Amino acid sequence: MEQYILDNVDRYQKLVAEFKPSTSSSKGSDTTETSPDIVVSARVRPMLEDELAQGFPVGVHIRDDTNTADLHELQQPVRGPARIRSFDYSVDRLYGPDASTRELYDDLVQPLVPWAWGGGIGTLFAYGQTASGKTMTVSGLERHVAEHMMDGSLDGDRKISMSIIELAGQTAYDLLNDRKQISILEDSFGVTQMAGALEHHVTDKKTLLEYIDAAAALRSTTPTLRNNSSSRSHAICRFRFENPQLPSAKDGLLYLIDLAGSEAARDKVAHDTSRMKEAREINSSLSVLKDCIRGRAVADADSFSGKTNKKPAYVPFRQSTLTKTLKHVFDPASTRSCKTIVVACVNPCLADLGASKNTMRYAEMLRVPMPKAKVMEYNPGIPATWNNEQLRDWIQRNSGEPSVNPAVLAPSENGPQLLRLPTAEFITRCLKTEGATVEQAQAFHTKLWKLHIDSQRNAAKLTVAKTTDTAEASRQELLDSSADPEPDASKIPFQERIRPGMVVSWTPPAEYASFAVNKKCYAMVMCPVQAAGERARDAHGELVNAVEGKGEGYLCALVMPALLPGSFVVGLWRQVVVRVEEMQAEVLMEWDEATRYYYMTV
Ligand SMILES: Nc1ncnc2c1ncn2[C@@H]1O[C@H](COP(=O)(O)OP(=O)(O)OP(=O)(O)O)[C@@H](O)[C@H]1O
Numbered sequence: 001m002e003q004y005i006l007d008n009v010d011r012y013q014k015l016v017a018e019f020k021p022s023t024s025s026s027k028g029s030d031t032t033e034t035s036p037d038i039v040v041s042a043r044v045r046p047m048l049e050d051e052l053a054q055g056f057p058v059g060v061h062i063r064d065d066t067n068t069a070d071l072h073e074l075q076q077p078v079r080g081p082a083r084i085r086s087f088d089y090s091v092d093r094l095y096g097p098d099a100s101t102r103e104l105y106d107d108l109v110q111p112l113v114p115w116a117w118g119g120g121i122g123t124l125f126a127y128g129q130t131a132s133g134k135t136m137t138v139s140g141l142e143r144h145v146a147e148h149m150m151d152g153s154l155d156g157d158r159k160i161s162m163s164i165i166e167l168a169g170q171t172a173y174d175l176l177n178d179r180k181q182i183s184i185l186e187d188s189f190g191v192t193q194m195a196g197a198l199e200h201h202v203t204d205k206k207t208l209l210e211y212i213d214a215a216a217a218l219r220s221t222t223p224t225l226r227n228n229s230s231s232r233s234h235a236i237c238r239f240r241f242e243n244p245q246l247p248s249a250k251d252g253l254l255y256l257i258d259l260a261g262s263e264a265a266r267d268k269v270a271h272d273t274s275r276m277k278e279a280r281e282i283n284s285s286l287s288v289l290k291d292c293i294r295g296r297a298v299a300d301a302d303s304f305s306g307k308t309n310k311k312p313a314y315v316p317f318r319q320s321t322l323t324k325t326l327k328h329v330f331d332p333a334s335t336r337s338c339k340t341i342v343v344a345c346v347n348p349c350l351a352d353l354g355a356s357k358n359t360m361r362y363a364e365m366l367r368v369p370m371p372k373a374k375v376m377e378y379n380p381g382i383p384a385t386w387n388n389e390q391l392r393d394w395i396q397r398n399s400g401e402p403s404v405n406p407a408v409l410a411p412s413e414n415g416p417q418l419l420r421l422p423t424a425e426f427i428t429r430c431l432k433t434e435g436a437t438v439e440q441a442q443a444f445h446t447k448l449w450k451l452h453i454d455s456q457r458n459a460a461k462l463t464v465a466k467t468t469d470t471a472e473a474s475r476q477e478l479l480d481s482s483a484d485p486e487p488d489a490s491k492i493p494f495q496e497r498i499r500p501g502m503v504v505s506w507t508p509p510a511e512y513a514s515f516a517v518n519k520k521c522y523a524m525v526m527c528p529v530q531a532a533g534e535r536a537r538d539a540h541g542e543l544v545n546a547v548e549g550k551g552e553g554y555l556c557a558l559v560m561p562a563l564l565p566g567s568f569v570v571g572l573w574r575q576v577v578v579r580v581e582e583m584q585a586e587v588l589m590e591w592d593e594a595t596r597y598y599y600m601t602v
Contacts, residue, residue, distance in 0.1 A: 059350030101140030109213030119424025128345030130261030386415030
């Protein structure tokens, strides 16, 4: 076929020049609305010198000012002159041979960095046939990421750790530890761990780039027909961002993944059996990856459109080591906020058009159109229906004292968008309001989420509640919270209105340190110490009346973190004596019937 192409270059170029794209296509177009959290792009690299020297024409043509590419295949009919068959593919963003990696970074990838810095998970995959430009794209992007992370433009301080691993078949290696073999394991909490992989703390751009270069040098490569040093493995570069101001928040993660090259059939001719096995493994893991990205996009599209009762999309992330490693990106049960970018790398040479068609088809399949969401009527009890103005109004009235600045927390977001913001970013934005505390921000975040979950669980009940007596409804709500029913309570210092059921924070003395969370304890007041019986004992087995200097104190039940994030249980039989001077502040807790836990509120 290569000789046939070379013999028909002039005719091919004439047919391509005459080509008129069809205006009616049943497929999605580049204007099809897809999930904003999964962007599928393609980058067509320039023709390489040897491809030009051999005289091959370009087979991939980008339509002006669109994200659609026409791929014209040369066909050899049984009789008559050569003809072309054309295929068009659309993606969310398409970059041509003149686009630099910098342009790709600024336009597409840059937002992943502040997202992960703020506590979210950002993932970039480069996919494509061997020698299509994946490694060149990812290594260039890694350099721009390194610059961005270290140029001081990101908000706040983070501890940055990085690791780079390689997945070859079922085996994983640490590229920052001399290619030592590591294991991908799921711990008892269902979290995937790269057991044995070293994490390096980085504080400057130079060291970071040195690690990237060292890892690249260790990555296993084999010559293929298309590329003298083809990567036959997936390389995963992971940055983890710890926020020292929020030790309990989940760390932000940024993954940059250079996938192993999918190979064209004509390359496979030269394969021995072990290369065939390797190629099969690569293609099977890329196929599982496609199902996972699509599955997650479908799950996101369902949640955007409010289809919460639908059977959740199946995401087969356990079927390959690659997707198991990225479980928290794909698992529909994961609560982490994710943004994913796919860059399909395309070789424009007509001789490789078959593989380029596969790459573009793969990219197109990753795009899941957003179902037309019903325009939901505004409901004050359903955050998913709030526009920016309604959201800001709710923040103003519900964020506690001092009230969080809505313009900083939600400068442009609507209800669904604020719900997707990573928790750490939500809290960081709240803390920009003078006087706001971490506890207040956490409790406020929980309050928004609780409202959202309640509204999803029982939309019908909410509609009914809207029509019932609001005074009675708020009285009932009070009975599920530790808030003081006294209307003027907030004007009276909490120490002067201590009552059974009040929850307070207190810094525990050394003997109670094991009960502390971030050096703080929470306790629910039960009764004055004097009211406890003579033989009542505290959590350490001491008689409470005999505790020195505690005569003025209250017998309290410890309030301890529970299994779900932000949830608490009351340890009714873990009693402690807390003196009034040791109490720091009143903390409001709310009972959640569905999870049977308490949550902090504001
Ligand atoms: N945008 C580009 N501009 C110029 N040259 C490019 C571009 N992209 C790729 N190349 C060149 O194409 C060749 C193959 O690129 P690269 O090694 O990045 O491909 P790959 O897809 O990672 O291949 P493999 O899967 O086999 O590892 C290299 O010589 C590279 O310099």
